[in-house]
Amino acid sequence: MTTIEEQLMIERRGHAASVARRRTNFVIFLGPAIVLTVLFFGVPVIIDIAVSFTDLSRSLRITEFTTEQYEKVFRTDRRLSQVIGLTFIYVFGTLAIFNVTFGLILAITTTAIRNASGSFFRGVWLLPRMSPSVLYILLWLWAVSPTEAGLVNQVLMQAFGLDAPLDLLTSAPIALIIISNGFIGASMGMIIFTAAIRSIPEHLFHAAAVDGAGTFATIRFITLPALRWPISFVTIYQTLSLLVSFEYILLLTKGGPFYDTTVYALYVYRRAFESGQYGYGAALALFLIVIGVVVALLGWRFFDMERLLQRPRIEVH
Amino acid sequence: MIHWKIAPAALVSAALIGGSAVYLSATPLLAQETVQLELWSRQDPSGPLRPGNVIKAAERLNKELAAEGSSKRVEVAVRESPAKGFDDDALQLLKVFGIGEGPDIFIAAHEWICAFQEDGFVLKLDDYIAKYPQHFGTIFPSLWSSAKCPDGTYAIPQDAEARMFFYNKKLLREAGYDTAFVDAMPQRALSGDLTMDEVLAIAKQVVDKTKAQYGVLHRPNKGPDYIMVFQAYGSDFADPETGKLLLERDKLAAAFGWFERGVKDGVIPANNTAMEFDALRKEFYTGNAAFWMYGIWDLGSVAFPTYGLPQDEKAFSADWGWIAAPAPEKGGSPVSLTHPIVYAIAADTKEPELAARLVGHASAADLNTDHAVTTTHLGIKPEQLEDPRYAKAWPLARATELLKITKFLPNNSQFGDLNGIIYAAIQGIESGRLSAQKAADFVIEEASSTLEDVIVK
Incomplete structure (x- = not known):
């Protein structure tokens, strides 16, 4: 005879086993992600905050704890407003022109043509992303070289009869950093948008065609509404990535001429590593972290990312 | 019979003398202590003999030490930095000193020397300069101002130019x-x-x-x-x-x-x-x-x-x-x-005396002339002017004229x-x-x- 107590024991054991299993699953599945997040985001942020309250300078010695670095940020650094303005132009320009708009155009056009040709053009646009950054920028440096040997100047002078070679690195440096970064950034949007376009049920396009919709109407009423989530994702992801990346700018213009292409992340690098003001660099970097988190949260809210990450509803045909 | 007595005695004494000679010459070898001095130098095609002369100087110093009967011998290990210029190099070296991994001797552009002095990384050399006039006594007085910080001399001029x-x-x-x-x-x-x-x-x-x-x-x-x-x-x-x-x-x-x-x-x-x-x-x-x-x-x-x-x-x-x-x-x-380049010695080197003597030998007129004539830099001592090789390198003599109106970067x-x-x-x-x-x-x-x-x- 089994008593109620025994039954309860069995149930409790089962419950205990399922709790243990859930814990194990948690450790197995989320553990690595948590460890990585703590190691590569949590710890560096804590170190950065700690360093920003010191006078750590070129000989890596701390002699006092101070709020002097923050005073510098808010009171004495006159370059900052220009740097922040430029960063806004750079991030917004690259996103608006290339990473989203041009990525979208590439995705729509390459999915509209024959599959083989579409794949070929997508492959071509992936090349900048696949090339090593130094090699990619070396090609750019040759292309915009201010001498007659530069690719752009060869084309302009021989095909369009331009008299003197152009020096784009001096006359249009901001446009150059936007274009060189955009050529790389466009490919990510292109891939994600292409995948999304391919997942739109084909019968919708047929139905639209039957209803007499032209190409633009199909894009406007079928394709674009389906791309709402991918566009939100690419915008947020690329904003964050553009805010912190500066390697192509450093290689192409070194942040110059003067401070013309010194975006915020590069400014932090120049202060910390070229002048050896590590404490000040850490204080500046902290604002970059804060801006990054705020942009991510705003994006979450503004683009309703929560719904994007919900369990997809299966469409029944 | 006498022969018989003398022969073994001669043999024994020969063996003893030979043995002790071997023993005597072997003893210092066994007790010899090799001191490794690390030299930090930028990879710089415009002055390969800046570190090169220190390596050659080690041979001279070792001979001198042997003659003195010292058991120490010096070996130079060069640590080359790939920095593009002397400014980058100095910033890098300050960090290296900051984490306690600094070399014993380093080569730097003169205007950086007080940055090292402020953090206590570099050895004050006034006493050594006074102690070894044979090495440092004839260096052009005007060059010393490039090696000074407010409270003393912290470097040895290695060359000059115009x-x-x-x-x-x-x-x-x-x-x-x-x-x-x-x-x-x-x-x-x-x-x-x-x-x-x-x-x-x-x-x-x-x-x-x-x-x-x-x-x-x-x-x-x-x-x-x-x-x-x-x-x-x-x-x-x-x-x-x-x-x-x-x-x-x-x-x-x-x-x-x-x-x-x-x-x-x-x-x-x-x-x-x-x-x-x-x-x-x-x-x-x-x-x-x-x-x-x-x-x-x-x-x-x-x-x-x-x-x-x-x-x-x-x-x-x-x-x-x-x-x-x-x-x-x-x-x-x-x-x-x-813009003189200078040799400097780390404040925490275990062998400051040997390092100073090593830099002294590296500043010898003939070695410095090797550097001067092969890379068109100006010498540091008047006796170099008499070296026929120096006289033959006409750009040096011509450029020396500019020293009358020369200025330095501030230290x-x-x-x-x-x-x-x-x-x-x-x-x-x-x-x-x-x-x-x-x-x-x-x-x-x-x-x-x-x-x-x-x-x-």
Whole structure:
């Protein structure tokens, strides 16, 4: 005879086993992600905050704890407003022109043509992303070289009869950093948008065609509404990535001429590593972290990312 | 029978003598202590013998130690840094010292030495300099000022050089200047008759009347030579009484004005700072630029070997020459800049005495002359002038004339940072982002907000 107590024991054991299993699953599945997040985001942020309250300078010695670095940020650094303005132009320009708009155009056009040709053009646009950054920028440096040997100047002078070679690195440096970064950034949007376009049920396009919709109407009423989530994702992801990346700018213009292409992340690098003001660099970097988190949260809210990450509803045909 | 007695005795004594000889000669070997001294040096094709001479010096020091009966022997381990320039190298080395991994001896540009001194990384050398007059006694007195910080001497000058405006005589003649005018320019510059603006005017005529594209070119990164222009216009960057950084707005604006006029006249290219070092040299040495602001060693390390400029003095002087940085106005003072590289010893080295003696041997006249004649740098001791090899290297003798009017960069630990700001301002002017006055304001604002103890006038 089994008593109620025994039954309860069995149930409790089962419950205990399922709790243990859930814990194990948690450790197995989320553990690595948590460890990585703590190691590569949590710890560096804590170190950065700690360093920003010191006078750590070129000989890596701390002699006092101070709020002097923050005073510098808010009171004495006159370059900052220009740097922040430029960063806004750079991030917004690259996103608006290339990473989203041009990525979208590439995705729509390459999915509209024959599959083989579409794949070929997508492959071509992936090349900048696949090339090593130094090699990619070396090609750019040759292309915009201010001498007659530069690719752009060869084309302009021989095909369009331009008299003197152009020096784009001096006359249009901001446009150059936007274009060189955009050529790389466009490919990510292109891939994600292409995948999304391919997942739109084909019968919708047929139905639209039957209803007499032209190409633009199909894009406007079928394709674009389906791309709402991918566009939100690419915008947020690329904003964050553009805010912190500066390697192509450093290689192409070194942040110059003067401070013309010194975006915020590069400014932090120049202060910390070229002048050896590590404490000040850490204080500046902290604002970059804060801006990054705020942009991510705003994006979450503004683009309703929560719904994007919900369990997809299966469409029944 | 006697023979029989003598023979074994002789054999035994021979064995004993031989054995003890072997023993005596083997004993010091067994007890010998090898002291490894680490030398930090930048990979620099313009001065491979800076570390090379220290390695050779170890042989001499070891002989000396053996003669003294010392059991110590010195071995030099060179640690090469890939830094692009002496500024980057010094910043790197400060970090290396900061984490306690510093070398025993290092090679640095003189203006950085007080940055090491401030953090207590470098050994004060006054006592050693006094103790070893055979090594340090004859070094030119003028060079010692480049090795001093406020409370003493912290380095040994390794070489000196002269910075100047090289010019292409052929282009000047093509532009319409006669030979007498072109050849008289160095002397006119030294006497204060040639002015900075006349250089721009000559360069403009070359650009206008010949195929040459450029008038005046200068280095495309932070460095010492363009500081000559500021010195010519009266900025020395250090307060003579306190040694603090000194910025004088009008004098800065006057020097920046020269760069501004140069760009407006189409003489200095707007993208000079965006060009590659080698590309700039190529433009000058292949006849596409009238003037090139640089230093004497460029002849030995690049002009002769790479671009085939004539090494014979007469042939060279027919088409090429150099002038000091001219006076700002007629009757003013011209300047040249010398930028000594120095040997310094770490404060925490375990063998300061041996390190000092090693650097002493590396500063020997013959070894220093090897460096001087192979890389066209100026020597550090008067006895080098008597070396026939030195006398044969005519650019050295000619450049020595400039030492009469030479200046140094200030030995201030923050000068490297200030120079970065000055360079950014030059870039601002040349690319049209700043006017001369704004550039002076920029330097003063930026230096006042990021550096300490800056005196502004």
